[in-house]
């Protein structure tokens with residue numbers, strides 16, 4: 864049986880390639896998603912390679928939403944209702 868520190872904190876799988884969350888740059892996103900506070904003295908949070916990829920896609924989605932919101936707020940602040948199509952990136956769904 865795996866020790867707690869050897870299972871993915873997100874999907875609870877084990878026996879796959881793991882990442883230490885703190886070293887991935889995805890710590891803040893994880894905190895936001897789980898609405899959790901992480902104690903520095905706590906065991907390092909481990910995530911599997913699949914959840915690592917899922918978090919990266921999630922971060923991309925988050926960044927796109929933030930950028931689109933900023934564009935729309937700028938347009939609304941300027942009183943314009945016409946969107947400049949080239950300024951909006953098209954989301955590429957994974958196929």
Ligand SMILES: [Zn+2]
Nearest residue numbers: 871874911914
């Ligand atoms: Zn996982």
